[in-house]
Each structure stands twice: as C-alpha cells, then as structure tokens.
Amino acid sequence: MNGHTHDSLASEESVGLLVDDPSQSDSILDNPILQTQPFSVATWASKLLSPVFYLRTTHWRVLIVRLAWFFVPSFLQGRSMREQIRPAKLGPTAYLDGMRGIAALFVFHCHYSYSTFAIANGWGFNGGHYEILRLPFIKLFYAGPAAVCVFFVISGYALSYRPIKNIRSGNVKDFSTGLSSMVFRRAIRLFLPTTISTFMVVCLIRMGVFEWTREFAMNPKYLRKVREVHPKMLATAHEQWVQWANAIFGGFKVFSWEHYGGFRIYDAHLWTIPVEFRCSLYLFLVILGTARLRTQYRFLTLAVVTYVTYYNSRWEFLLFISGMALVEWDHIRGAHVPPPVLPSGEREKESKPADSTAKVISWNLVAVLGLYFLGQPDSGGSKTPGWVYLTSLIPEWWAHEGFRYWQGFGAVVFVLGVGHSVWWQRVFNSSIAQYFGKISYALYLMHGPVLKVIGMHWMKWAWGVTGVEGEWYTAGFFLGACFCIPAVIWCADIFWRAVDIPSVKFARWFENKLIKTD
Incomplete structure (x- = not known):
C-alpha cells in the first residue's frame, strides 16, 4: 500500500465519509466546520454532567443544602432550633x-390501634378483656376521645386567657382589639393548614399513591376492626377537585348543629x-356578652x-x-403572676409561703x-368494673355519645x-412534651394521611x-409501630415548619x- 492510499484511508476514517477524490477529501478536512475531534469519554461525560456541575455552584449548592437540612427533624438541627422548641424561660401557661402535645400523640396512638384491636372496651368488660393495656390510666395512652376532650378544654382556656386578663385589668382598648383580632384570625388558623393538608391528599390520590395501600387497607386479615374509608380516585381530576372544594366549604357549616363537618x-x-371553629365563635360570644359584668355576675x-x-x-x-x-379562676388566685423581684435582704422575709404538703x-x-374519669370506656361502661355505677348516673336525656360525659x-x-400542681406542670414543661406541643396541630393533621x-x-x-x-399478630403490630411512629412524627415536624408556622404568620400579616390604622 503506497503512501497516498494510506493518507486517503486515514482521511476517510477521520471524516467518516468515503470519497473517491483525494483532493476532495483534503478540502473537506480543511473545512473547520466539518472537522471533528476523536471520541473522548471525558468530553462526553463532562457534557452530560454539566447540569450537575451547574448545581454545584455556590448559589445552587446553598439552596440544595438548605433544602436537605430542612428535612432534618427540628430537634436534630442544633441548639437554636431546640431553644425555639423549648425556650430557656417558659411562659406561665406553657x-x-x-399537655396538648401529649394528647395529640395519644390521638395518633388511638388511630393506629383501633384498626387492629377492639380498644373501645375497658378492663374486665363483660367478664373478659383482662389485658394489661386496658387497665385504668394505662388505657389513656391510646384513648383518642379522651384526648379530644382535653384538646377542647385547653382551647377554651387558651382563647379566653388574654381577653379575661384584659377584662379584669379594665383594659377596654386591648380587650376590644384583641378579641376582634382573635375572631378574624381564628378561621385562618384552623382552616388554612387543613386546606393545605387535604390538598396534599388530593394530589397524592391523583398520582395513584393511595392505590398502593388500598388492598391492604381493606384486608380483614390485617386490619381486623375499624377500617377507615380509603380516599378514592374519581374518574376525572375535575370531579376530584370539585369534591375537595365542597369538602372544604363543608367545614364552614358551623351553624347547622351537625355533629360532624x-x-x-x-x-x-x-x-x-x-x-373547634364553631365552639370558638360560641366562646367569643360569651366572652363579649359578659365582658362588662362584675366578676360575680359574670360567673353567674x-x-x-x-x-x-x-x-342540650x-x-x-x-x-x-x-x-x-x-x-x-386562675386570674383571681394570681396563678400566672410572677413573684416580685425583691432585694436579697428582703427575699426570705417577703417570700410567698410554700403550699402545705397536704x-x-x-x-x-x-x-x-381527672385521669380516672378520662378513662371512661368508649363502649360498654355499664358492664365494666369501676364504671357500672358511674354509667348509671349519666342522664337519659344525654342523647349523643354517652362516653363523652365522664371523659x-x-x-x-x-x-x-394540673394548674395547681407544680409537679404535673414540670412533666408537661419537659422538652419532650414541649416539642409535641409545638407540632401538635401538624401531628393531628398529618397522622392520618401518613398512616395510609x-x-x-x-x-x-x-x-x-x-x-x-396468635400472639405474632400483636408482635407485628408493635414492630410496625417502631417505624410508623417515627415516620408520622418526622412528617409532622416538616409540616409544622413548612405550613403551620407560616400559616400563623400569614394570618397576622393579612x-x-x-x-x-389610628
């Protein structure tokens, strides 16, 4: 093979075209537009990874790190976040x-348990049900209805605290401004996070995520007791969103006396x-109507x-x-008034006497x-030891949900x-209880969808x-709980920071x- 032939073949291989005229080949090679470089893995890899390299720039790297860090549970995010969860100095009603946080956790326990076990009956019901977890006080760890009662008392207390304080101090301007603000923001506070959580549910339904667990959710082999309605995907997205919108507006039917919205x-x-919304409006009306009355007549x-x-x-x-x-009552007895700061020489002489041991x-x-009464069985109290007599005291005209009576x-x-007990207040002021208090609303909104x-x-x-x-069913129940509980808490933590806190800020900003303005 002569040199010319060798050069032509080299040209053909380099250009990727077969040409007969060597001079034409030379002209093609001389064209800078058609020249190509030999294939290089490194070159092609760099082109494919260029978006990744772009994301590694300072701006995007910071955003990615922040996003990843946001998904870390707040209690693992360092001292500043832990101080936000539980400040060094707690308020008088912290x-x-x-208490509300622990109650929210117990509601979650209830909804995890009642699909698998008959939890409504108490210890010794009808001559059976002698499991240790049904004993009084222990049963409260998964007593959802009792926890809801605690929710409502705390809500009434929290919503009344500042208005009653202003009434008693004669601060009419702060009372009127504060009550007006509470009435305006209450709907946003309750319904904005709820709207977002159900919006997320609809999105997951349309993506088919709920179909992954539908067969399990309806299988009596696993869920042997209460099987909740599993949200269904409707024929069209339009139908789904219309149904969702109707459900949202149904939550505002607060004057119909329906038991459920x-x-x-x-x-x-x-x-x-x-x-909650209906009761809040009822409470605000009572506070407003009694604001100008003297204390004894307000109580009357x-x-x-x-x-x-x-x-009724x-x-x-x-x-x-x-x-x-x-x-x-707590304002009257000065339960939330901090003791005055006295000079060191007068502290012992002027200090408030400690309560007697008795x-x-x-x-x-x-x-x-109170904990014992909270343990009223949801069902079968008339056949449960310790509750036969108390159940007989419930009036016949107490028409709806008799188990709410003693609870x-x-x-x-x-x-x-608890308001009179320093020991109980320390329990609920602990870091764990305060953490669950911060995420309580998010935990309540998230535990249902996350479970499903x-x-x-x-x-x-x-x-x-x-x-x-046999007992392996119970073992599987507790094994699953070891993973379900952290998953729900983690999602609630994220929802708290992503939705709940911004919702409160938005209501105030709006x-x-x-x-x-004056």
Missing part, C-alpha cells in the same frame, strides 16, 4: 402546650376542626350558659366554656382523679388539678415478618394589611 372525605379525623351568667349547654348535651361547648371558667398532695390527687368531666378536673401512605407499608412488612397467627 404546660398547657405540653366537612373534610372527612379526605381525612376522617378532621371532624374536630369545624367543631356563665353558670346559666353552662346549664343550658349541658341540658353539647359536650364540646361545655368544655370550651369550662376552659373560660378555669382561666378566670395541699400539694390534694391537688395531685385531683389530677389523678369531659375528667378533662376539666385534670386541667384544674407510609404507615401501612410498614405494617404490611411487619406482619410479613412475624405472621398474623390582618395587619386590612386593619384600620
């Missing part, structure tokens, strides 16, 4: 936040939100309102009104008594006892490991944009 189609647990009027509410079996309104009464023990026992009474007694989307995968896996025969 223990109520902790909207939202239940997409989260069965959200029936309490319209009830409140007693009449309480009796009328009680006679409106347990939810009773709990809110009871919260208002507890606030007034008084301390008495109030602790009052709180324990509601217990919630009021428990909050009353993520939790049921873990439950199915757990029973796949243990089996479902009000400030609309209010009339």
Whole structure:
C-alpha cells in the first residue's frame, strides 16, 4: 500500500465519509466546520454532567443544602432550633402546650390501634378483656376521645386567657382589639393548614399513591376492626377537585348543629376542626356578652350558659366554656403572676409561703382523679368494673355519645388539678412534651394521611415478618409501630415548619394589611 492510499484511508476514517477524490477529501478536512475531534469519554461525560456541575455552584449548592437540612427533624438541627422548641424561660401557661402535645400523640396512638384491636372496651368488660393495656390510666395512652376532650378544654382556656386578663385589668382598648383580632384570625388558623393538608391528599390520590395501600387497607386479615374509608380516585381530576372544594366549604357549616363537618372525605379525623371553629365563635360570644359584668355576675351568667349547654348535651361547648371558667379562676388566685423581684435582704422575709404538703398532695390527687374519669370506656361502661355505677348516673336525656360525659368531666378536673400542681406542670414543661406541643396541630393533621401512605407499608412488612397467627399478630403490630411512629412524627415536624408556622404568620400579616390604622 503506497503512501497516498494510506493518507486517503486515514482521511476517510477521520471524516467518516468515503470519497473517491483525494483532493476532495483534503478540502473537506480543511473545512473547520466539518472537522471533528476523536471520541473522548471525558468530553462526553463532562457534557452530560454539566447540569450537575451547574448545581454545584455556590448559589445552587446553598439552596440544595438548605433544602436537605430542612428535612432534618427540628430537634436534630442544633441548639437554636431546640431553644425555639423549648425556650430557656417558659411562659406561665406553657404546660398547657405540653399537655396538648401529649394528647395529640395519644390521638395518633388511638388511630393506629383501633384498626387492629377492639380498644373501645375497658378492663374486665363483660367478664373478659383482662389485658394489661386496658387497665385504668394505662388505657389513656391510646384513648383518642379522651384526648379530644382535653384538646377542647385547653382551647377554651387558651382563647379566653388574654381577653379575661384584659377584662379584669379594665383594659377596654386591648380587650376590644384583641378579641376582634382573635375572631378574624381564628378561621385562618384552623382552616388554612387543613386546606393545605387535604390538598396534599388530593394530589397524592391523583398520582395513584393511595392505590398502593388500598388492598391492604381493606384486608380483614390485617386490619381486623375499624377500617377507615380509603380516599378514592374519581374518574376525572375535575370531579376530584370539585369534591375537595365542597369538602372544604363543608367545614364552614358551623351553624347547622351537625355533629360532624366537612373534610372527612379526605381525612376522617378532621371532624374536630369545624367543631373547634364553631365552639370558638360560641366562646367569643360569651366572652363579649359578659365582658362588662362584675366578676360575680359574670360567673353567674356563665353558670346559666353552662346549664343550658349541658341540658342540650353539647359536650364540646361545655368544655370550651369550662376552659373560660378555669382561666378566670386562675386570674383571681394570681396563678400566672410572677413573684416580685425583691432585694436579697428582703427575699426570705417577703417570700410567698410554700403550699402545705397536704395541699400539694390534694391537688395531685385531683389530677389523678381527672385521669380516672378520662378513662371512661368508649363502649360498654355499664358492664365494666369501676364504671357500672358511674354509667348509671349519666342522664337519659344525654342523647349523643354517652362516653363523652365522664371523659369531659375528667378533662376539666385534670386541667384544674394540673394548674395547681407544680409537679404535673414540670412533666408537661419537659422538652419532650414541649416539642409535641409545638407540632401538635401538624401531628393531628398529618397522622392520618401518613398512616395510609407510609404507615401501612410498614405494617404490611411487619406482619410479613412475624405472621398474623396468635400472639405474632400483636408482635407485628408493635414492630410496625417502631417505624410508623417515627415516620408520622418526622412528617409532622416538616409540616409544622413548612405550613403551620407560616400559616400563623400569614394570618397576622393579612390582618395587619386590612386593619384600620389610628
């Protein structure tokens, strides 16, 4: 092979074309547009990875790191976030936040448990049910209805705290401004996070995520008791969104005296939100109507309102009104007034005398008594040891949900006892209780969807490991809980920071944009 032939073949190979005329080949090679470089893995890899390199620039790297860090649970994010969860100096009613957080956790335990076990009956019901987890006090760890009663008392207390304080101090301007602000922001506070959570549910439905666990959710082999409605994907997205919008607007039917409002189609647990809103408006009306009365006449009027509410079996309104009464009593006795700061030489002489041991023990026992009443069985109280006589005392005209009778009474007694007990307040002021207090609303909104989307995968896996025969069914239940509980808490933590906190800020910002300036 001569040199010319060798050069031509080299040209053909380099250009990728077969040409007959060597001079034409040379002209093509001389064209800079058609020249190509030899294939290089490094060159092509750099082109393919160029978006990645772009994301590694300072601006994008910071955003990615921040986003990744946002998904880290708040209690693992360092000292500043931990101080936000539990400040070094807590407010005088911070223990109520902790109590609400623990109650929210117990509601979640209830909804995790009642699909697998008959949890409504108490210990010894009808000559059986002698499991240790049904014993009084222990049963409260998964007593959802009792926890809801505690919610409502705390809500009544929290909403009444500042208005009653302003009434008693004669601060008319702050009272009117504060009450007006609370009425305006209450709907946003309750319904904006709920709207967003159910919006997320609809998005997941349209993506088919709920279909992944539908078969398991309807399978009596695994879920042997209460099987909640699993949200369905409708034929078209338009139908789905219309149904969702109707559910949202159904939550505002607060004057119909319905026991349950909207939202239940997409989260069965959200029936309490319209009830909370209705009770809040009822409470604001009572506060406004009694604001100018002297203390004794305000209590007398409140007693009449309480009796009328009680006679109509409106347990939810009773709990809110009871919260208002507890606030007034605490203001009268100066429960939330910090002691004056005295010179060091006068501190011992002027210090407030400590409560007697008998008084301390008495109030602790009052709180324990409240816990016992909170343990009223949801079903079968007339056949349950320790509840036969108490159940017989429930009036016949108490038409709806008889189990709320003593549970509601217990919630009021428990909050009353804790308000007088330093020991109980320390329990609810602990870091763990305060953390659950911060995420309590997010935990309530998130636990249902997360259980259906993520939790049921873990439950199915757990029973796949243990089996479902005999005691292995219980073992699988607890094994699944080891994964479901952290998943729900993690998602609630994210929702708290991403939705709940911004919702509160938005409500205040929106009000400030609309209010009339002096």
